[in-house]
Amino acid sequence: MPSTPPAQPGQSFAEIDTPALLLDLDAFERNLVAMAAFSEAHGIRLRPHAKTHKSPEIALRQIAHGAVGQCCQKVSEAEILVAGGVGDVLVTNEIASPAKLDRLAILARSAKIGLCVDHADGVREAAAAAARHDVVLDVMVEIDVGGRRCGVAPGEGAVRLAEAIARSNTLRFAGLQAYHGAAQHMRSIDERSEAIERAGLAARNTAERLAQAGLECPVISGAGTGTYELEAQSGIWNELQCGSYIFMDADYARNRQADGSPFRSFEHALFILAGVMSKPVPDRAIVDAGHKTASVDSGMPVPFQREGAIYTKPSDEHGVLTGDPVALPHRGDRVLLIPGHCDPTVNLHDWYVCVRGLHGPDAHVEAVWPVAARGALT
Amino acid sequence: MPSTPPAQPGQSFAEIDTPALLLDLDAFERNLVAMAAFSEAHGIRLRPHAKTHKSPEIALRQIAHGAVGQCCQKVSEAEILVAGGVGDVLVTNEIASPAKLDRLAILARSAKIGLCVDHADGVREAAAAAARHDVVLDVMVEIDVGGRRCGVAPGEGAVRLAEAIARSNTLRFAGLQAYHGAAQHMRSIDERSEAIERAGLAARNTAERLAQAGLECPVISGAGTGTYELEAQSGIWNELQCGSYIFMDADYARNRQADGSPFRSFEHALFILAGVMSKPVPDRAIVDAGHKTASVDSGMPVPFQREGAIYTKPSDEHGVLTGDPVALPHRGDRVLLIPGHCDPTVNLHDWYVCVRGLHGPDAHVEAVWPVAARGALT
Structure with a gap:
């Protein structure tokens, strides 16, 4: 190799x-500081996405700048982050494999580990894996806020999943995963604003129904580098999952601000x-x-x-x-x-x-x- | 990792x-046999491209089925092929870096190694690297037969490069690299035929001029999975560089034969x-x-x-x-x-x-x- x-x-x-x-360390460090300052100024948690960098070196620098932990998409990414010293990892993804859930549960012995569900079977399988390994897993209910990828519909279906999680002895209901992937690369601020406004309404409505069902929703997590200002200003989300801000690629540079100027x-x-x-x-x-x-x-x-x-x-x-x-x-x-x-x-x-x-x-x-x-x- | x-x-x-x-071993082995049989039936050498598979395991199986060696695009690929037991590797690419040429020359101590040039500086640099490491490198002159990527124009420019190679004590003029990459995915047989006919005229014309200059052109190498039958039937090429035939991807499956049926x-x-x-x-x-x-x-x-x-x-x-x-x-x-x-x-x-x-x-x-x-x- x-x-x-x-x-x-x-x-x-x-x-x-x-x-x-090549990583331009000077620009990278300024990006780190800029997002940390934004997150602090808006009183919103930052859980950057490691699918961007795939590097504990970078994850630990983000955490040193105030990030609460990391997101990732795959169990094997979580394994490498934890081995590299990251103590809090959320897999922002569904896992439909008992063997993978076993690996994730083993990881939860040495770190705070979360995952997403959008189906009752996912709750059942995660609970069983956690029980097999005598751990507690954080579970977020993913709602589809417009990205039309994974996620249960906002509202009652999400509440039923949260209730199933709350009933389990080996799972902790950790909140809502409300990420609008499709909005990140909409070019105009008007398009992005409209998409995130709709997403916010869906998330708030679901959180209200959770409250009516007696379930506390500690975290509403989402946002990417294309929209994070909108989620932060909404008063609905309380955790940002931006990843690309540390690098800024050519595609994100094509996004436009309100005055039409580059992002x-x-x-x-x-x-x-x-x-x-x-x-x-x-x-x-x-x-x-x-x-x-x-x-x-x-x-x-x-x-x-x-x-x-x-x-x-x-x-x-x-x-x-x-x-x-x-x-x-x-x-x-x-x-x-x-x-x-x-x-x-x-x-x-x-x-x-x-x-x-x-x-x-x-x-x-x-x-x-x-x-x-x-x-x-x- | x-x-x-x-x-x-x-x-x-x-x-x-x-x-x-996943590699379907049964289909893979049938593909190996089919191309070996074609090559044998047409009396044409097969030097499959390792950029497709990046695996000595596969390279050695191709060689066991009669292939004369391997092509690759990068020095680091050649290093891994040689370490894996491949004794004859042609880098079908230009190398404009003395440090990379040093690595290639070191490799030539334990295997037959070739590369391509399309510029007089490339000849000079390859000769110097070979001299530094006391080896002889095979050098092909790459001519642009229509792909408009690398390659000197067919004709006199190619002859001058071949003469420069032949004058060097540390280089051996190994022939013409005449690969038409752009033709591989032309969908109709008519388009592919026309492209390869033009490429063949350019290669033949250059070979004739080499002969007039007193230079033997031992190999005219080229062809990919989309066009290899055309090069084999031309009587001009005597070496095929197909790579994808072992796997057959969805894009090659969109090529069409003369009767309009799938490839x-x-x-x-x-x-x-x-x-x-x-x-x-x-x-x-x-x-x-x-x-x-x-x-x-x-x-x-x-x-x-x-x-x-x-x-x-x-x-x-x-x-x-x-x-x-x-x-x-x-x-x-x-x-x-x-x-x-x-x-x-x-x-x-x-x-x-x-x-x-x-x-x-x-x-x-x-x-x-x-x-x-x-x-x-x-």
Whole structure:
């Protein structure tokens, strides 16, 4: 297995092998501080999503900045986070597998562990797994607030699931999972506002029905980097699950604020460093970063500070830079690309090459962090 | 790092954890035999592309069936293939990095190693690296036969590069790399035929000019799974570089033959086994396989033998099955998905779960192979 990182701490920027996943430590740290300040100013808990970074190194820094714990999507991610020192992990996902639930229950011996349900069988199976391993699991009821993915309909169905959870000796009803994934990448603030307003009404209505049924709903959790200000201002949610804010990918940069200006709360902190392996004609430079280096599910990577150059036509291990010949690099040059979508791009790499002073003359590698939960699919 | 495979040899199909990358050994072996028979019948060398499988286990099986060696795209892939016992590797790509060329030259101490060039600096740098490590490298001149990616223009430019290679004491001119990547997924046989006919004229013209310059061109290499029959019938190419034929993904299955019928030379042998984690409404089942499990750059994964069900709206760790409610699985069920594009999908996984009798009642795990060169990007 390829275990050699593309760089070592202390090396200069020029010594980094390509392609590499680069973390601009300065921008990353400013993003950490900015979201921590927002969360504190709004009196709202922050539980960042580890599916973005897959790294206990980053999780522990978020927690040091005030985050209450981490979210993740898979049991194997939770295992790696707990092994890396994270003490509070919520799997923001349904688990329909007794074998996986066993692993999650074992994890609950050494950390506070939660999961989501949207079906009575999920409650029953989680309770049985917790009983087998003599632990208590936190269980959130996921309601579909508009994303049309997982989640029970808001209202009575959610109350019945919460009641089933509350009746179990081995489960604790931890609240509502109310995440609107589809709203995150709506481009205009009007679209996002409308989606989150509807989601908030659904969550509040469900919480009121829970209260009528005598069930306390300690947490309403949700929000992503595209909408977190709306959830925070709603007075309904009390926990944010943003993940991408630490990196800011090209797709989130396409979101627009009320005045039509770009969404600029956070800085681009994650890059692909690519090398130019060929420049057969003046208007085409070929880089060593294709589908196996940068995901394209949310659009192409974007060349950084190279106006007029366009990344296009990726194949497995090639990308084509085209556009204005003056903007194109030469054979042997290196270029920075902003990933189209950070989460699946990170998942293609084994290492973060953490660079200090990335855009200055003394850029150097300060650390190399493993993407510890890369490929943690189960 | 996640090192636990989703299954163990001897387990039944039902015991495989999800999501998992499944190799149908029976179909895979038939594909191996079919391409070996084609290659033998046409008297043409087969050098399959390891960027598809990234596995010495598979490479050695291809070689046992008559393949002359392997292609790959990256130096780190070549390192893993050689470490796994492959004795002849061609990097079908340009390398514009002295550090990478050093690694490749070191590899040439224990295996026959080739690379491509499309620039005089590439010749000079490869010669210097080979000299530093006291080895001889095979060098192919890549010509652009229509793919508009890397490659020098056919004709005089290629001859000049070949002459520079031939003048070097540490390089051997190994032939022409003439691969038309863009032709592989042209849907109609007419489009593919026209593209490969033009590519063949360019390759033949260049070979004739090489002969006029007194240079023997031992190999003209190229072709992929979408066009290999055309190159084999041309009388111009004498080496095929097909990779995907062993797996057959959903995108190649969309190619059409002369009579308009699907392209059916090979069987689907690679699958994603996904679990249904949620079925909130009758026409929507959510599986645990999203962008981090199956690439979507060449279209969505396709549910296998589940007519009426459509995989759609993938997010990082979720996929939505929708369509005819009768065709949809239930919570806790497992479904087979045909990957949209096999190469980048394989690169998301650490393990092949190799199943014998996949579609029968006695389906069981015969072996688990590491995707040894997964993430080999440099």
